[in-house]
Amino acid sequence: QSVLTQPPSVSAAPGQKVTISCSGSSSNIGSNYVSWYQQLPGTAPKLLIYGNNERPSGIPDRFSGSKSGTSATLGITGLQTGDEADYYCGTWDISLSAGVFGGGTKLTVL
Amino acid sequence: EMQVVESGGGLVKPGGSLRLSCAASGFSFSNAWMSWVRQAPGKGLEWVGRIKSKIDGETTDDAAPVKGRFTISRDDSKNMLYLQMNSLKTEDTAVYYCTTDIGRWGLNPWGQGTLVTVSS
Numbered sequence: 001q002s003v004l005t006q007p008p009s010v011s012a013a014p015g016q017k018v019t020i021s022c023s024g025s026s027s028n029i030g031s032n033y034v035s036w037y038q039q040l041p042g043t044a045p046k047l048l049i050y051g052n053n054e055r056p057s058g059i060p061d062r063f064s065g066s067k068s069g070t071s072a073t074l075g076i077t078g079l080q081t082g083d084e085a086d087y088y089c090g091t092w093d094i095s096l097s098a099g100v101f102g103g104g105t106k107l108t109v110l
Numbered sequence: 111e112m113q114v115v116e117s118g119g120g121l122v123k124p125g126g127s128l129r130l131s132c133a134a135s136g137f138s139f140s141n142a143w144m145s146w147v148r149q150a151p152g153k154g155l156e157w158v159g160r161i162k163s164k165i166d167g168e169t170t171d172d173a174a175p176v177k178g179r180f181t182i183s184r185d186d187s188k189n190m191l192y193l194q195m196n197s198l199k200t201e202d203t204a205v206y207y208c209t210t211d212i213g214r215w216g217l218n219p220w221g222q223g224t225l226v227t228v229s230s
Contacts, residue, residue, distance in 0.1 A: 002154065032215060033214040033215040033216075034215065035214075035215045035216050035217065037155070037217070039155075044207060044220040044221065044222055044223055045147075045155060045207070045217075045220050046218075046220065047212075047216055047217060047218035047219075047220075050212065050213070050214050050215060050216025050217075050218070051213070051214030051215070051216065052214075054214065054216075056212075056216065056218060086154075088154060088155050090155070090157070090215065090217065091215055092215055096174070097171050098157060098171060098172075098173050098174070099145065099147075099157030099160070099173075099215075100157060101147075101154060101155040101156065101157060102154070103154045104154040104155070
């Protein structure tokens with residue numbers, strides 16, 4: 001069981017918007033930055049969002065992140081079939097003194 | 111371009127040992143906090159541990175499942191990160207990735223990973 005809670009799956013049609021939630025506690029999301037990762041089938045994870053809402057160079061602005069209290073959200077607009085992947089949130093947990101990830105959310109673009 | 115390349119994976123029997131390596135390039139390795147993350151077959155990401163830079167004390171933090179069995183080290187003269195894994199268990203079977211924290215908990219880049227299989 002993961003420290004951070006994500007929905008197992010989400011789906012939406014091409015061109016639509018989807019959000020993926022990540023719920024934690026005061027010892028992790030509540031007190032640290034959150035990052036998001038995209039893992040396409042058979043590939044390594046790729047950083048999408050860090051510092052709650054910052055995008056590394058090369059990541060399109062269709063991807064956005066936000067944080068409120070002990071929860072974070074990844075938003076993806078203008079969905080494309082190429083966005084079908086697993087998405088993970090991650091942060092540091094000060095009580096565990098360890099990095100923690102959510103269980104992952106599988107995005108299906110119908 | 112920032113890049114990391116993992117190596118050293120393979121098949122090992124339960125109770126055995128293995129050392130993984132990670133070659134880094136394209137960034138200031140000596141100033142980087144480096145982490146290992148693993149992914150069991152068909153499962154999610156699991157943080158394994160990290161080592162801080164020498165200037166920050168070169169201390170390590172480890173996840174509870176590997177504490178006392180895995181040791182992270184670094185050789186800044188070679189831009190290399192290592193993961194020494196002892197007393198391996200079948201549940202340690204996973205693809206192991208090395209990565210660095212670019213700040214604000216942004217783990218980037220990620221290599222292709224190296225597969226460790228623990229089986230008799």
